[in-house]
Amino acid sequence: MELEKITSRDEAAYRRRYDDACGTAHGLELVGERWALLVIRELMLGPKRFNDLRSDLPGISANVLTQRLESLEAGGIVVKRRLPPPASVQVYELTEWGYQAEPIIQTLGRWATRSPGHDPNLPLSAVSLMLSFRTMFDAARGKGLKATVGFRLGAESYLVRIGDGELHAARGDADQADLTFTGAPPMVAAAVYGGVPLSALEADGALKIDGDRALAERFVTLFPLPPKTNAAAK
Amino acid sequence: MELEKITSRDEAAYRRRYDDACGTAHGLELVGERWALLVIRELMLGPKRFNDLRSDLPGISANVLTQRLESLEAGGIVVKRRLPPPASVQVYELTEWGYQAEPIIQTLGRWATRSPGHDPNLPLSAVSLMLSFRTMFDAARGKGLKATVGFRLGAESYLVRIGDGELHAARGDADQADLTFTGAPPMVAAAVYGGVPLSALEADGALKIDGDRALAERFVTLFPLPPKTNAAAK
DNA sequence: CGGCATCCGGGAAGATACTG
DNA sequence: CAGTATCTTCCCGGATGCCG
Numbered sequence: 001m002e003l004e005k006i007t008s009r010d011e012a013a014y015r016r017r018y019d020d021a022c023g024t025a026h027g028l029e030l031v032g033e034r035w036a037l038l039v040i041r042e043l044m045l046g047p048k049r050f051n052d053l054r055s056d057l058p059g060i061s062a063n064v065l066t067q068r069l070e071s072l073e074a075g076g077i078v079v080k081r082r083l084p085p086p087a088s089v090q091v092y093e094l095t096e097w098g099y100q101a102e103p104i105i106q107t108l109g110r111w112a113t114r115s116p117g118h119d120p121n122l123p124l125s126a127v128s129l130m131l132s133f134r135t136m137f138d139a140a141r142g143k144g145l146k147a148t149v150g151f152r153l154g155a156e157s158y159l160v161r162i163g164d165g166e167l168h169a170a171r172g173d174a175d176q177a178d179l180t181f182t183g184a185p186p187m188v189a190a191a192v193y194g195g196v197p198l199s200a201l202e203a204d205g206a207l208k209i210d211g212d213r214a215l216a217e218r219f220v221t222l223f224p225l226p227p228k229t230n231a232a233a234k
Numbered sequence: 235m236e237l238e239k240i241t242s243r244d245e246a247a248y249r250r251r252y253d254d255a256c257g258t259a260h261g262l263e264l265v266g267e268r269w270a271l272l273v274i275r276e277l278m279l280g281p282k283r284f285n286d287l288r289s290d291l292p293g294i295s296a297n298v299l300t301q302r303l304e305s306l307e308a309g310g311i312v313v314k315r316r317l318p319p320p321a322s323v324q325v326y327e328l329t330e331w332g333y334q335a336e337p338i339i340q341t342l343g344r345w346a347t348r349s350p351g352h353d354p355n356l357p358l359s360a361v362s363l364m365l366s367f368r369t370m371f372d373a374a375r376g377k378g379l380k381a382t383v384g385f386r387l388g389a390e391s392y393l394v395r396i397g398d399g400e401l402h403a404a405r406g407d408a409d410q411a412d413l414t415f416t417g418a419p420p421m422v423a424a425a426v427y428g429g430v431p432l433s434a435l436e437a438d439g440a441l442k443i444d445g446d447r448a449l450a451e452r453f454v455t456l457f458p459l460p461p462k463t464n465a466a467a468k
Numbered sequence: 469c470g471g472c473a474t475c476c477g478g479g480a481a482g483a484t485a486c487t488g
Numbered sequence: 489c490a491g492t493a494t495c496t497t498c499c500c501g502g503a504t505g506c507c508g
Contacts, residue, residue, distance in 0.1 A: 016479090016500085019292050021423060022362035023343030023369075024275055026352045031342075034266070034481070041258060050490050058253050061482050062491065076350065076463060090490075097348060097463035107341045108265075109257030114331060116310065118260045128256035135257075189255060229310060229331035250481085250498085268500070284471060295501050300472060324471080 030075045031101065035060055039068050040077065040098065041105050045127050045158075046171050047081065047093035056125040077101070106135040114229045120193055124185040126153040130169040132189075133160055136223040137167040145222075147215055150174025152182040162222075179211035179219070192220045264309045265335065269294050273302050274311065274332065275339050279361050279392075280405050281315065281327035290359040311335070340369040348463045354427055355420070360387040363419040364403040366427075367394055370457040371401040379456075381449055384408025386416040396456075413445035413453070426454045 018025040031037050035057065042048060042056050054065055069092055072078040077098040083089045094101075109132070112118060130151075146163040152174050159172030174180045181188055187206040190196040198216060201207035209216050252259040265271050269291065276282060276290050288299055303326055306312040311332040317323045328335075343366070346352060364385075380397040386408050393406030408414045415422055421440040424430040432450055435441035443450050 019356055021354050021356035021358040021420065023347040024339045025272060026349060027342040027346030028271060030346060030349060037262060038259060064481060066491065101345055103341045104345055105258045107337045108261035111335055111338055112261030112264060113257040115260060115264060120255050122253055122255035124255040186255065298500065
């Protein structure tokens with residue numbers, strides 16, 4: 001009875017495979033389930049705890065998150081780890097290979113922003129914002145610029161370093177920056193991607209800007225969006 | 235009653251969204267459903283008919299294919315078109331933006347080949363094989379090479395052109411090539427990715443090679459696979 | 469035959485409540 | 489805080505059948 005159940009589950013799992021030697025098909029078996037790629041996204045800037053993942057992934061339920069973390073761990077993409085004392089807290093972290101999934105997230109994201117259906121006025125996590133900077137940075141526009149920009153987004157703090165035509169984004173202490181933004185991620189996105197003037201966001205208290213003001217005005221121009229696709233396409 | 239049904243379906247669809255401004259999340263709403271990306275893959279080298287898609291996607295059922303084509307069409311990724319007479323046949327074709335999804339497929343595929351779980355000994359479609367050439371071509375190894383290689387894969391015929399350190403793959407008449415392979419796609423894959431000697435494949439009739447033999451021996455070395463990830467990763 | 473609607477069974481996702 | 493347990497709803501996959 002129990003055995004039969006297991007057999008039937010295995011058969012089902014087998015039927016659910018793509019049975020395709022193509023790397024893309026295998027990739028979909030690894031990260032193609034609902035939520036999987038977004039879990040990876042949230043871990044891309046460092047390990048997180050279960051409940052932090054849960055709150056940064058609006059709409060995921062606890063049991064689905066548990067299942068995804070299990071299958072990602074089984075696939076060698078995520079490891080469950082316990083932080084050393086005194087923290088002694090359990091976190092989930094990408095493996096080295098897991099971190100290499102970032103181009104997938106970037107390529108998919110860059111392509112999808114061309115969709116007419118893309119709505120930038122939705123909730124946005126801090127990690128998404130930082131990854132969007134990595135993805136959308138235009139080296140030509142940032143030419144000659146050397147600066148460190150800090151972000152205080154709720155409890156998390158990030159540092160974006162620009163220099164030599166490259167951009168680095170990571171967790172870090174915002175106090176060391178030439179300029180810091182303080183506010184919710186969607187407000188920063190409104191300035192960078194929505195074209196909302198910084199002054200307007202400051203006026204209603206949505207965003208606080210400390211430090212080099214001219215740098216702030218330039219920073220928001222460094223991440224051009226690709227043109228929308230023609231709705232009446234070929 | 236009917237109205238209520240529609241409302242409840244809309245609510246369900248709404249609940250199923252990711253509610254996330256991140257481009258990646260929107261990308262997953264567009265192509266994240268099961269089979270969707272593989273349907274796009276099969277269309278990447280030109281339009282196909284419903285039943286050709288069905289047979290090139292082993293395991294997909296007719297109703298799921300119908301659903302995917304509908305939602306891809308709604309998303310502006312695919313168009314349904316009727317070929318001009320005398321064919322007068324209905325085909326599905328990627329929009330210009332749809333063709334731009336190729337880097338997604340490539341990035342995911344390249345990343346996934348590093349998985350320990352990737353099994354190259356599975357069925358493989360002709361399009362998958364051609365796209366894998368585009369994805370895995372090593373320009374350094376192909377330096378100085380100028381050649382046209384033809385493939386007769388069942389009813390379909392393809393041409394791969396190599397020159398100036400670039401590789402192009404498209405549907406085309408294999409007769410114009412310096413060299414042609416005739417056989418099933420997995421047999422070609424065995425030679426290129428599995429390290430099976432061409433002579434062995436010829437011996438049991440799995441593969442037929444016509445034309446420049448030395449070119450064939452070189453061709454199979456042009457697509458190195460990335461190293462597998464360490465199973466006991468960090 | 470090609471494309472699509474319909475019905476059914478099983479399983480995955482979602483919501484809520486509960487436990488260590 | 490970090491998950492389980494449970495229940496419902498919905499999607500996937502298979503089969504059948506309709507229609508051009």
